[in-house]
Amino acid sequence: MEQRNNKTIICSVFFLDIVEYSKKSVAGQISLKERFNAFLSIAIRDVPVNDRIILDTGDGAAISFLGDIEDALQAALSMRSSLLGEGVRMEPTLLVRMGINLGPVxxxxxxxxxxxxxxxxxxxxxxxxxxxxxxxxLVSRSYYDAVSRLSSEYSGMFHYQGSRTDKHVREHEVYAIGYPGDFTSTQRSVALQEQVEHSTGWRHVLAQSQIVWASSIHQVALWERRGISAFRRITTPQKVAVLSVAAIFAFSMMLGIYKLAHRPAVPAVKKVAVTASDKPTLPMSAPVAASAVVVDAQKAAEIEANKKVQGVKQSSRVRTLAETTGGPAVVGLSIVPWGEVYLDGVLQGVSPPLLELQVVSGQHKLEIRNSNFPVLKQTIKAKPGEKIKIKHSFK
Incomplete structure (x- = not known):
């Protein structure tokens, strides 16, 4: 340091100012200055003592970095990060403006x-x-020209803000440090917080929604920044692989949208007029439906009987008196699911379809057989003109 005294050198200068510091009470100024000094100490802790000169300006500070010009940039980023991390949790709120220049001192x-x-x-x-x-x-044009040449990452951090004129009518081209969507100022968050605290009803809800939206934009910008930074650090083959995957994904999405937009239309269903003759006959009552079920059961029983009984032809639905014994008595049969009917040891047929037998008067032995169940045996006494009902269900 002694060798540098009274010499003109080129160095980077980091100037900071606490906003509205003089308007605060003494207690408020002490609180602001203590927090300001703490954040500033963190920002420059990695810079050797002999490579920096700190000037206390009362409502801020000016730091000259005699070593690497990157030190000023790193200190500014650290200071801004600390301020954003503090947010509005402390009172009074610490609001700071910062500027960097590279020039002769x-x-x-x-x-x-x-x-x-x-x-x-x-x-x-x-x-x-x-x-x-x-x-x-903000940084001056001279500082931007120097630091942006050090790496592409540094050059991508700055955004041109145009030319500004100071009170001495001197033009200054300035660049802002930050990414689009960054919270480069806590002023907006303070204003939104004040709206939430002092509003009611739908205005209160709107202010809260704005805070959530601003936070979401900040997170998206942060992810974008990290993604771009990571992409810049990878090797060329890795970049090619990433871009290839992105291209395939984009092509797949476009192809899916195209197919969805050009898929064939579903043909409309034609309505056909139904005439009275085309209409199906619907069951009118429960007995009709029951009779249909009985008919189906009879058909199934008939098929099964044909398999079980060999050499016996199906009899007609009514056996006449001449076919039996010539008697006038009638025996009605209701067998479920089916049965072979024997009268006095002689096979008369299978019921169903056999529903009636005509027998002569007198005593007869009636047997109904189903190969899957025990034989039903009954003795009937028929009288002339009598109707006898035999009903049995094999279970």
Whole structure:
């Protein structure tokens, strides 16, 4: 440091100012300055003591970095990160403007014999800081030209803000540090928080929605920044692979949308007029439906009987008196599911379809057989003109 005294050198100067510091009470100023000094100490802790000169300006500070020009950028990013992390949780809110310049300064000693700096480098840094919004970091054209050549990552961090004129009618081209969508200022979050606290009804809901929306935009910008930074760090083959996967995904999405838009239309269903003759006959009552079920059961029983009984032809539905014994008595049969009917040991047929037998008067032995169940045996006494009902269900 002794060798540099009274010499003009080129260095980067980081100028900071606490917004509306003089309007606060003494207690408020002490609180702001303590937090400001704590954040600033964190920001420059990695810079060697001999490579920096700190000037306390009362409502801020000016730091000259005599070593790497990147030190000023890293300090500004650290300071801004600390301010954003604090948010509005502390009172009074710490709002800071920041500016960086690269220019000539002369190292001198102040009235106390301590190192000090004077010159155009620190003056321009103060002017650039004056152009910044609350929470924003601006840099001069000279600093941007120098630091942006160090790496592509640095060059992508700056956004041109145009030319500004100071009170001495001097033009300054300035660049802002940050990405689109960044919260480069806590002023907006403070204003939204005040709206939430002092509003009611739908205005309160709207203010809360704005806070959520702003936070979402910030997260998206953060993910975008990390993605771009990671993409820049990977090798060329890896970049080709990533771009190939992205292209395949985009092509698949476009192809799916195209197929969806050009898929054939579903043919409309034609309505056909139904005439009375075409209409199906519907069951009119429960007995009719029951009779249909009985007919189906009879058909199934008939098929089964044909399999079980060999050599016996199906009899007609009514056996006449001449076919039996010539008697006048009638025996009605109702067998479920089916049965072979024997009268006095003689096979008469299978019921169903056999429903009636005509027998002569007198005593007869009636047997109904089903190969899957025990034989039904009954003795009937028929009288002339009598109707006898035999009903049985094999279970």
């Amino acid at each position: 002369r190292l001198v000693k102040d009235i106390n014999g301590q190192p000090n700096i004077v010159g155009d480098g620190i003056n321009v840094a103060q002017r650039v800081m004056g152009f910044a919004d609350t929470g924003q970091v």
